[in-house]
Amino acid sequence: xxxxxxxxxxxxxxxxxxxxxxxxxxxxxxxxxxxxxxxxxxxxxxxxxxxxxxxxxxxxxxxxxxxxxxxxxxxxxxxxxxxxxxxxxxxxxxxxxxxxxxxxxxxxxxxxxxxxxxxxxxxxxxxxxxxxxxxxxxxxxxxxxxxxxxxxxxxxxxxxxxxxxxxxxxxxxxxxxxxxxxxxxxxxxxxxxxxxxxxxxxxxxxxxxxxxxxxxxxxxxxxxxxxxxxxxxxxxxxxxxxxxxxxxxxxxxxxxxxxxxxxxxxxxxxxxxxxxxxxxxxxxxxxxxxxxxxxxxxxxxxxxxxxxxxxxxxxxxxxxxxxxxxxxxxxxxxxxxxxxxxxxxxxxxxxxxxxxxxx
Numbered sequence: 001x002x003x004x005x006x007x008x009x010x011x012x013x014x015x016x017x018x019x020x021x022x023x024x025x026x027x028x029x030x031x032x033x034x035x036x037x038x039x040x041x042x043x044x045x046x047x048x049x050x051x052x053x054x055x056x057x058x059x060x061x062x063x064x065x066x067x068x069x070x071x072x073x074x075x076x077x078x079x080x081x082x083x084x085x086x087x088x089x090x091x092x093x094x095x096x097x098x099x100x101x102x103x104x105x106x107x108x109x110x111x112x113x114x115x116x117x118x119x120x121x122x123x124x125x126x127x128x129x130x131x132x133x134x135x136x137x138x139x140x141x142x143x144x145x146x147x148x149x150x151x152x153x154x155x156x157x158x159x160x161x162x163x164x165x166x167x168x169x170x171x172x173x174x175x176x177x178x179x180x181x182x183x184x185x186x187x188x189x190x191x192x193x194x195x196x197x198x199x200x201x202x203x204x205x206x207x208x209x210x211x212x213x214x215x216x217x218x219x220x221x222x223x224x225x226x227x228x229x230x231x232x233x234x235x236x237x238x239x240x241x242x243x244x245x246x247x248x249x250x251x252x253x254x255x256x257x258x259x260x261x262x263x264x265x266x267x268x269x270x271x272x273x274x275x276x277x278x279x280x281x282x283x284x285x286x287x288x289x290x291x292x293x294x295x296x297x298x299x300x301x302x303x304x305x306x307x308x309x310x311x312x313x314x315x316x317x318x319x320x321x322x323x324x325x326x327x328x329x330x331x332x333x334x335x336x337x338x339x340x341x342x343x344x345x346x347x348x349x350x351x352x353x354x355x356x357x358x359x
Contacts, residue, residue: 143191
């Protein structure tokens with residue numbers, strides 16, 4: 001493939017447009033590697049508008065790598081609450097400890113070293129290297145892939161190995177050697193604000209005269225999308241168990257896995273042929289070693305995750321036999337009804353709390 005000149009017309013026009021129209025985002029007011037790292041982790045699969053207040057609160061509470069490393073995992077998770085994809089918070093906490101121990105509290109400056117840190121993959125490493133350290137590398141996310149695919153009218157389905165390689169080759173040829181961070185952020189901004197997934201605003205695009213898809217009238221057909229998977233549906237149980245002091249029983253999830261480290265109401269997944277009552281008795285017994293009596297159905301709460309949907313069957317229960325204990329060594333506690341929100345909870349758990357407060 002022919003190699004472009006050092007300043008391809010696409011690159012020049014894109015940087016000029018970015019200079020005038022870049023989004024005013026708090027992490028763009030600094031090149032501090034720590035701040036860049038925090039913003040990039042939060043921006044993984046999360047919209048910019050959602051991230052901004054979390055980013056500001058996080059830096060106010062944890063102004064340095066050392067502050068994160070010295071904090072308890074619960075503190076980090078609580079500050080992350082409702083931002084979703086909680087493994088990011090757990091990985092960030094573990095990565096901070098590693099940065100302090102191995103690199104003297106300074107983020108490493110090579111792709112290889114960055115990618116040894118939990119939660120940092122190829123894209124995040126490239127974003128940090130280009131934005132914070134000015135290294136000439138391309139950071140390719142969904143926005144960038146879409147822009148490149150349209151600019152060059154690529155016909156392979158987005159996400160396929162052929163498409164990924166083609167996009168990377170072209171992006172590597174376009175990247176600005178002087179301002180790689182601005183180049184990467186300009187492509188992201190263009191994809192987020194103008195070259196959007198549906199009905200791109202071609203009349204406002206600084207690259208419309210250079211876009212192959214626009215020339216061919218294919219801007220709304222490209223990129224070719226992969227077929228979407230049908231979301232699976234799970235039925236879960238949640239037991240509301242109160243003691244004589246009107247405290248509610250709660251248990252902490254395992255550190256790994258979906259929503260790892262967050263607190264929840266006892267319960268678990270209902271089997272295909274299992275009744276709600278049977279599933280409640282089984283899952284609470286497996287989780288906390290107690291037998292419960294299911295007294296009253298309280299609510300049905302629906303929630304959607306990225307890859308599946310969940311229906312929670314919430315019931316009031318009481319302990320018939322045994323005392324709570326965790327066979328897996330997980331934390332559990334009796335929590336005063338006015339205090340569960342102080343724990344790190346998932347959005348689904350907060351929905352259940354809202355129902356309890358109204359009942």
